[in-house]
Amino acid sequence: MAAALAAGASYADARVVIRRSQTVATRNRRVDRLDDVETQGLGVRVLVGGAWGFACDNELSVENSRAAAARACAFAKAAPGSHRRELVPVEPARGEYRVQVEKHPFEISLADKVEHCLRAEAALEHEDVKVTAASVRAQQEQKLFVSSDGASIEQETVECGGGIDAMAVRDGMTQIRSHPSAHGGSSAQAGWEYVDSLALEREAPRVAEQAAALLRADPCPAGVTTVVIDAEQMELQVHESVGHPTELDRVYGTEAAYAGTSFLSPGDLGSLRYGSEHMNITADSTTPGGLGTFAFDDEGVPARREPVVAEGILSGFLTSRETAARIGSGAGGSMRADGWSRMPLVRMTNLNLEPGEGSLEELIGGVDDGLFLQTNKSWSIDDQRLNFQFGTQVAWEIKGGELGRMLRDATYTGRTPDFWGSLDAVAGPEEWVLHGLTNCGKGQPGQHAHVSHGTSPARFRNVQVGFRS
């Protein structure tokens, strides 16, 4: 801090991050990954004459820290543009936060993690399944944050998770089923008890059977119909069509060249109808077990729970201290950086679809003719987060309120406000599941964020299914 202030910074903060992670992955009964990663370093962010600067170093020494601060200030001073920035005030916090777990995932040996994967894989065996895969992961991150405002915060988080995939192949067709989520499974801020709760071995026979059955299933027909979407796919629907467009840095255009902008504008706050009255979305960095749970964000702003969409009306943005000051609303709290070598960005924390009422069975029972869509397979959405197309691993026909035959290669598409406007039911708390994903990309240089979404299955009317012209 002292070096940054001496070099002309009006504000500075620094984060030391020590992150250890283990990944064990097996594929076709062989170990595909068995690695243990520990990295550390320091990132210094400065504000000089209204311009940001950021520099980092993997050497944790006084000399290197001072040098990083000086480089950050030099970069800020050289930055072109007419810089004017204000930050909403935040009470300088001093404190500690540690995630409490039952079984620390690093107390589980690597050999036991390998065995966990191989057992799950063995249960995926099926004559049509050509590729079986299982993985588990664990991470511990220790973070020290200090700022020139006087903040001094230590936080320690622990995550773990896992998943399985079965890919069936026959006659030139491939089909995949996964559990509990596609694309690497699901993670939580928790101990190994979370991995145990995923029941990878127990669910594996069903996953393999369904992958094989998809090879013989009919393709999902195109048309406009009612869809019930499972909690896992709803996680991605919330993430892509609500989470990213409500990031206020995107609204202001600072992600325009890469991740894109947003169809929302600052003036939409409090008035834009985002969806039907059944749509209630909350940004909650206090959700137990969420990957976006903390005591303070990477600007030292305390965790909070705030509505983003309330009864279908846009009610809040995800903000930083800078963007909150610019819009004149909010107090930040969503700034997160991917480790020590990246600047914090406005990121999702835990963005949850609040539950409605009733069971999944009741949701399906309310459909005379439609589809039940399960587990993401593909995803794409435009740069303003309006037009999206998602594919799911499996679809089930619904006739007369009952699930019918299995269908393959289902996709659905829509425009965000129209789609959410067609939401007519969200299942209740008993169906609500917290999914955690670790591959949310944003920023240049790129950053991965770990975020969670609590969702229940939901029902949408008049949805376009199918994609080929």
Add this chain to the structure above:
Amino acid sequence: MSEGLELAERAVRAADGDEAQAIVRRESSGLARYAASEVHQPTLVENEVVELQVVRDGRLGIAVGNRPGEDGLRELAARAAEAAASAPADPDFPGLTPKTDSAEVEGYDAATAGLGAADQAGLAATAIDAADLDLYGFVTSGETELAIASTTGLSLSQTMTDAAVLALAAVEGASGYAEQSSWRIGGIDPAATAREAVAKAERTRGATEIEPGSYAAVLEPYAFAELLLYFSYDAFGSLGLLEERSFASGRIGEKVFDERFSLADDALDPRGFPKAFDFEGSPKQRVELVRDGVLEGVVWGRQSAARAGNGQQTTGHGPPSSLRHWGPLPYALSVAGGEADSAEELAELVGDGIYVTRLHYLSIVNPREGILTGMTRDGTFRIRGGRVADPLVNLRFTVSVPELLAELPGLTREPVLVNEESYYDERYPNGVLTPAVATARFDITGIGSAPGV
């Protein structure tokens, strides 16, 4: 001896008698990111990461760290040894790469390596000053080193440089895109790139919608590179072939594309980002993937070649261990040029269709059939009467890439380098060399947002 190689050799010695291989990745880089013509996220990175692979009785364990001191390396070796002790033996593990020489390549430029924060900010200012519209994007330059040492005597190092400028000129209702990349700072022109983006943006005002359907199209190199790269993940890697989930499965040797289409992976080409060896330490080779429309082969690493069990040899495409689940991937796709002098000439060949500058958010819908979806952005136009005409809103496409490649009325003569490094994790400059192409079939399946911010 380079810094990276010296560190790699120290890491191998720390393994203390085990069979071991160390891979070091060093980075010194700066990225001046701008939005609305202001640098808002400038990032300077100094880092060195050591991956230590320890082998015990055919069992491989990997540990990664970034503490280069002796204590850090000893702790790294202990974690790698524990990982090796925890792994069952892999019958297809080919062992560590024996001592070998790497390919001779270019790819290092002292002027680029010497750029500092003030230079990067200055180049960003050059781009911004040249733009009449608000500019978004970045200027970056960096020096990276990949070094590998092992107990087999392998001792390799390559220090690379790279520089890139990305320019999105945008206001409400209009946006245009351009970029340039090179391993030489002299190979990029930030002002010209910004002007290209502005000129494109000015033509996108008043964009309208079109009916979804199948259109002939011209794809600029930016768009075609992205499409090819996504297709290549499942089509041109050997792991997908071995697992029977690849488009290439059962099709090698068959004519599956237009005869005008030839594709190689060529990391030795000085027009790209040259590489001497892969992440397993094998020399890089040029691999013909498609020749005159015939699918010729895929890329291999030592692990996948061993698994093939038919005498197959590596082509120098061993992946980093963190991407082993993807298998070997082509990081230097290179499309042969055609006969057209310009993208406008391709529009004449198309006659009636659409013109696409850039793509956004691609996703693989069906890997076996090569079906991808995504959006166009920052310069989509109607082609009418053989000319690039009125602007269009962003369009959703869902295409079978093999069908798109089945009929290519033309390609431009000169391939250009399109940057494909997104700067996640450790920096590894890579890109696609490709001309613009005209295709008879590009399937539009939806309507997106208007151009602009």
